[in-house]
Amino acid sequence: xxxxxxxxxSQILAAGRRMTLRxxxxxxxxxxxxxxxxxxxxxxxxxxxxxxxxxxxGEVPDGYSVxxxxxDDFPLTLASAVPSQTSVYFCASGSSGAGANVLTFxxxxxxxxx
Amino acid sequence: xxxxxxxxxxxxxxxEAFLTINCTYTATGYPSLFWYVQYPGEGLQLLLKxxxxxxxxxxxxxxxxxxxETTSFHLEKGSVQVSxxxxxxxxxxxxxxxxxxxxxxxxxxxxxx
Numbered sequence: 001x002x003x004x005x006x007x008x009x010s011q012i013l014a015a016g017r018r019m020t021l022r023x024x025x026x027x028x029x030x031x032x033x034x035x036x037x038x039x040x041x042x043x044x045x046x047x048x049x050x051x052x053x054x055x056x057x058g059e060v061p062d063g064y065s066v067x068x069x070x071x072d073d074f075p076l077t078l079a080s081a082v083p084s085q086t087s088v089y090f091c092a093s094g095s096s097g098a099g100a101n102v103l104t105f106x107x108x109x110x111x112x113x114x
Numbered sequence: 115x116x117x118x119x120x121x122x123x124x125x126x127x128x129x130e131a132f133l134t135i136n137c138t139y140t141a142t143g144y145p146s147l148f149w150y151v152q153y154p155g156e157g158l159q160l161l162l163k164x165x166x167x168x169x170x171x172x173x174x175x176x177x178x179x180x181x182x183e184t185t186s187f188h189l190e191k192g193s194v195q196v197s198x199x200x201x202x203x204x205x206x207x208x209x210x211x212x213x214x215x216x217x218x219x220x221x222x223x224x225x226x227x
Contacts (some may be wrong), residue, residue: 033214042203042219043158058214072117090157092215101146101207103215105157 002070003027004106012112013081021076021109023091031094032074033103034058034066036087043090049074081113116141120204120218127194127225135189135221137178137204145206147171147180147187148215153202161189161202194225 007022025032028047030051035058045058049068063085065077074093078085088110092103121136139145146165150158154191162171167182176191204218 035217040219043217044214044215048214092158101215102148102160102163103158105150105159107157 003104004091004093005106006089006106006109008109009107012114013112015082016080017082019078019111021078021089021091021111023074023076023106024072025074025091025093025104026047026072027093027104028071028102029093029095030071031101032068033092033094034064034076035092035110036060037088037090038087045063046076046089078111081111083113085111086113087111115222116145116206116208116216118204118206118216118218120202120221123201124222124224127223129196129225129227130193131225133191133194133198133223134187135202135204135223137187137189137208137218139185139187139204139207141185141206143208145208147178148205148207149176149178149187149189150203150205150217152203152220154200158203194223196225196227199223199225 001011004025033048034046037043044060049055052071088108090108091106094103117140148163149161151161162173164171166179170179178189179200201220201222203220213221
C-alpha cells in the first residue's frame, strides 16, 4: 500500500441498505477526512478525525457515521442509504499540526443508491 | 464562515494558449491556499500551495500568487497542453491545527490540439 486505499471502487446499492466505505492509509497521518463530490457542488466535508479515537462533523454529516479505532483506518458508514447519497466519496489524510494542511486523497468510491 | 469562490467552467482552450482560473476567498484568519487537480477517474492531487501573503506557489508550469489585499489566488499557466485537461480546485485551510480544507466548486479545463 502506498498512500490511501479506498474500497470498494464502485458500488450499486438498494435504498435502505447499510453500506460501509473503507479507507486505509499507510502514511501515519493523524488526521483523516471524508468528502463527497457532486457535480456543481465541488467537494463537501462529511466527517473528519484529527487523531485516533476522536471524530467530528463536517458540512454534510446527516445520514453518515464514522469511527477511528486506530491511526490507519477511517470507515464511513451509511446506516440506511437514500438516493441523495449517490455520489463519489473521497477519503483523505494529512498532518493536523498547525500550518499548511496538505491532504493526500484516495482514488474515490463511486456509490449509486437506487 | 470561510469560503472559496472560483470561476465557473468549463474553460476550453487550444494547446499553447494562456490559462487563468480565478479564485477568491473569504477567511477569518490567515489561511494557507492551495490548488488541487483532478484528472479523469482519479482522486485529487496537490498542484501547488502558498502559506502566506505574497508567496508564489509553482509546479509543472502552473503558478499562483497569494494576494491578501484582493483575497485572491488565481491559477495561471503560460502555455497549456492537452495533458492539462482536468478539473482544478482552489482550496483554503486555516492556520489552526486540525482544520479541514475548504474547496471551491472546481473548474473544468479542456485543452484541444
